[in-house]
Amino acid sequence: MSALLQPPALGEPIPDREHAISVHFPAWDDVRDYGAGQPRVTNALQNGYPRSQLHKYNQALFAKCGQALISPSEELVLFPDYHVAKDCKSYISPRKIHSTNAANPEDVWLVLVKFNKAEDPPSAEDDILFVPRLYGVVHPTEFRKVRMSFWRLTGTGISSRLAESCLQRDFTIARISSSPLKASPPTEFPVYSSIRERVAELLNRAPINTGRAYHAKSDDVYLYPSGMAALYHIHHALPKWRDSDVIMLGFPYELSIKMIEIMGIPHRFLSAGTESDVDELEKILVEKSRIGQKIQSVWCECPNNPMLRTSNLERVRKLADQHDFIFVVDDTIGSFANVDVMDVADIIITSLSKWFSGHADVLAGSIFLNPNFPYYLELKKAFDAQYINNLYLADAMRLELNSRSYLKRYAQQNDTASAVVAFLYPYACNSNSTLANVYYPKVCWSRKNYQKVMRPATEDFTPGYGGFFSVDFDTVAAASAFFDTLPFYKGPSFGGDITIAIPYVQLVLQQEKTWALGHGLNETLVRISVGIEEKHTILECVKKALQAADATRKS
Structure with missing residues (x-):
């Protein structure tokens, strides 16, 4: 160019x-x-940006499905699985989050949208891209801003490619009050394995420590429909391991802070902008230890956005070993090719939407569980118990092509x-x-x-x-x-x-x-x-x- x-x-x-x-x-x-x-x-x-502004296909699909069931004073938003839709419903209504701006719980309800498979699909690709069901949250129109906060903060909504595909299909819609029968897990098409393997290969490529005990395996890579969705699901999984304080190290992680606030997770935010933020972290850990308490995790970026500062990751790792917490590192900005954080991080988060995709036309994220640290097996169990691959197939296909x-x-x-x-x-x-x-x-x-x-x-x-x-x-x-x-x-x-x-x-x-x-x-x-x-x-x-x-x- x-x-x-x-x-x-x-x-x-x-x-x-x-x-x-x-x-x-x-x-x-x-x-x-x-x-x-x-x-x-x-x-x-x-x-x-898809987390902040609904794509035209999303808007059209939500309107089309909503016309079949809801009144003009209500709106519908769709998610790929029941648990996320339920979380959205719970977010819109509680007064402990929104005070007087909270919706009446009886005015927020869930629907199941079933799409009909084409009897004669125009192509083999159209056939495999078929999604049989989505889950909707219906709410009064005046709570659109609140609903969009959940959409923005969690990144769990359906993609524009999925919305485009659903717009071409007939559907039925019905109100639901509880989880439907457990659906069979989504088909794991080869493209998902290709992406996981590529991520693992990049994590293993040119390691700083050639003698580390374990290399990255594709089975330890989890794919999500956005980087924020990856963050959201970590915050769901880690309390199952230890329900305690989360500490955000270094500016901004503003969205993640708001996310854990709405989830009710106790947290602190350290952002001194110098080495003193790690000094403050150590003081907190020593005081916690003195009274017999432990934190759950410390989070940081490598480097951070938008000031490109890098915390002393080695020192935080030593503190993690000494005070027994999980260290979560987001390497999106440094990226797989430049930085290797496998010697310090229990969990590595990456927004695949950025450098990995490199064409600004798909959202995706990944989580890697590092087998080189003591709590790997416990974390693996917690993640496997709640993991659903909600990265839509057409998005995965675009991501795999882009990342080559x-x-x-x-x-x-x-x-x-x-x-x-x-x-x-x-x-x-x-x-x-x-x-x-x-x-x-x-x-x-x-x-x-x-x-x-x-x-x-x-x-x-x-x-x-x-x-x-x-x-x-x-x-x-x-x-x-x-x-x-x-x-x-x-x-x-x-x-x-x-x-x-x-x-x-x-x-x-x-x-x-x-x-x-x-x-x-x-x-x-x-x-x-x-x-x-x-x-x-x-x-x-x-x-x-x-x-x-x-x-x-x-x-």
Whole structure:
């Protein structure tokens, strides 16, 4: 690809694919107004990140099924299995979560939607993609926002590909009050095994510790319809092992914090932004030990989003061994190719929607249970008891196809991001520039922590510091001038083959700016995920945008 494509209009899908998982916000004001819920922007959206904005196929299916049973003052939302639908129903109605905004439990009910298999399917593929049933939650329309909170926080809703397939079929719908007869487990088509094996191979590839006792096996990889769904199901499984405190280490994990709050899980959030967050963790553990208590788990990203800081994972591992807790690491941003956390993490979470897929047109996630740590067998038992593979077959097929080029794409993205950071970083150290900070593992105070988990180089791949970085400016005027001048795609998500930028706080934490600032995250931060466009093209675009930012100081 020699040049960037002409960016689309406000609200159009990005990339230009039927099942794109992002949406375009051309200007800073568009993102700000979206975060504030302004109709000017929300009404213009033709697409969105699937956890935050229902795809057109989802909207059409929910409306079609709802017309058969519910009144105009009610709405329907569909999930792939009964247990998730039941959790959604429970989330909408309890006053302990929503206070006076809670729905009357009698006004929220469950339905079973059975789809009819085509007698003469148009193709063999159409036949195998058939899904016989979905489970719906019916609720009063005024609780749409509450329902969408569950959809967003858990990532457990049906995909747009599944909705598209169901729209083509006849169905019956009926109210249910309890779990239907246990359905036979979904057919495990070969593509699922292919993805699990690919994930295991990447976990084993170029290990830091060649002498570790056990390698990753595909049987220890669990697939989910999104990265957040993977998080959600860990929070369901771990209390069966130990029902105790969860500690989130390092900003933001904001969505996961809200998720465990709605699930009623006791938790703490440590985000000092320096090594002192691990110091604080140790103090908590020592105090717990003194009174004879243990925590359940510690969670962190490697590195974190959007400031790209890496906690001292080795030290946390030692604390886990000493104080007997589970260490959960999300390696999505560092990615399989760059980082190896098998020597520190009991559980590894990855959003496969990002670098692994690399085409921004499918959501998926994975969990890996590490057999190298003491509680592996107990965790395996807990996960196997509640696991249902809800990754829709058509999504799995797209994911498998996309991921074939993962290493080739990611090598280029590592290189491009590093080159752009090398250009920008001196300006962050120059008082004459409006650029205040560049966040990237290579130039971060926690660089040594990141390097401790970097894989060794091989003939086919040289590990790097990742494919995205963040830049921060000294004023909103400079940040908005920078963002508005970038001729990139602009929207949520990262890790695709297109370069995509977003002012992170304006989009994600518009209503919590004070909270974010208290954890060192400014509203002037812009996150950029590089695609596979030519490096010099991306670099020239960033140079012009920086010039526009610096021009605000002179005006």
